[in-house]
Amino acid sequence: MSLRRVSAVACGVFVVGEVVLRLSWIAGGRWGYTACDRTDLGDHPAGGCGADQVATVPFGAGWGALGFCVALAVLIAYADRWKAAVTWVAAAILLVLAFPLHLLFEIPAGVAGHPTDWRDIGGRVALLAGGIAFAGLANAVGPPRGPAPTEFRPAPGWARRWAHVAVALPIVGWAVPHGLWVLGVPFGISEQKLRGADGDLSTATGVAITVVPPLAGLLVLGLVQRWGQRFPRWVPGLGGRRVPRLLAVLPAGTVAITLVTYGVLSFGVFAGQVLDGEQSWAQVREGWATVATLLVFLSWGVAVGVTTAGYVVATRRSVDG
Known part of the structure; x- marks a missing residue:
């Protein structure tokens, strides 16, 4: 299976998964949702800081994210001329939203027993995986290139x-x-x-x-x-x-x-x-x-x-x- 097809499938799985998850939150479900503030995890971060008591999901986590996913899918499907550029932008947005730098600290701290919001970490790991998938797709749908150099090329x-x-x-x-x-x-x-x-x-x-x-x-x-x-x-x-x-x-x-x-x-x-x-x-x-x-x-x-x-x-x- 080609890199383009693998990346496209991975991007499709990510978008569908995010759409289903956000729709479940909008409908009242709270699986995977967190109400924690990353600067203040409160007393029970493992339970999402009272996520089950949140009556209405914030726009950014609900309808906003859902609209972003739909717009993303439409743009990549139909923007033939700008497909690579749009996909690269989508990858950059997802990677920034994932805050991978914090994951380097939060995951070891959680494993060591420090109170941790695993729902937030899981969601951002998913964003990180989505960003990597979109970057792979952007690389695959870009303009054709010549053969890669076979010998070591010193950096400037x-x-x-x-x-x-x-x-x-x-x-x-x-x-x-x-x-x-x-x-x-x-x-x-x-x-x-x-x-x-x-x-x-x-x-x-x-x-x-x-x-x-x-x-x-x-x-x-x-x-x-x-x-x-x-x-x-x-x-x-x-x-x-x-x-x-x-x-x-x-x-x-x-x-x-x-x-x-x-x-x-x-x-x-x-x-x-x-x-x-x-x-x-x-x-x-x-x-x-x-x-x-x-x-x-x-x-x-x-x-x-x-x-x-x-x-x-x-x-x-x-x-x-």
Whole structure:
């Protein structure tokens, strides 16, 4: 079965599943629905924070999402000229809505026993899968290309420099301060806030949150190294084979979009709190490290995005074969 057919079937299953789920919520069912606020899970997040007591599903989760699914299906079915562009836009929207960056923290925390809204996580994993399916379809329905390069093509110099920035940022801007907080050092935050964080997270969860992002950041090096274009010889069954371009570009692009989106939205929230007086400049100075983390996310996303662009340039298919 071709990639195009597999992707189309996966997209169809996703859209039908989402339509059925949203219709069930509109009709009064609450299976898989959550009333939790991601910033405040309340006392019973596993049960959706009282989802069964919600009388009317919000527009965005009900009719709004249903309309988006229907419009998406119609556009992809009939917009022949713009099919690839529309599908790419749909994939980007779904991947951003999935907030995959949070999943990296929430799933390990939930497995470690931290109170978790599994309904929200399940819904966003479904969105993530849908975004990947639509990205695969967009790649399959795009204009025909020439043969992929068979030899290693070095990334441009600017891409290699940005890759090093993308690796350094989560280490310096995330692992270092979080490592100090796990050790009980109030680096850039108040002691009261540090004590509150210690009460919410176990030591194992704190270590995982500290270590996972920089380890994941090391994967960015694959976009500028030989093993990002050819599987290493020691990989069973795949050693020496060409890495599918989409396998590298899609996850990296998703992470870049998510990080930039998260950074921009978080800065917007922060600016609103300062302007409304919810946070004073004295509080900002006392907790400067948490504000700096927002800048780290935004810069990290830009660095990953530019590095991904360099990978695309380096692995661009030859027109003349």
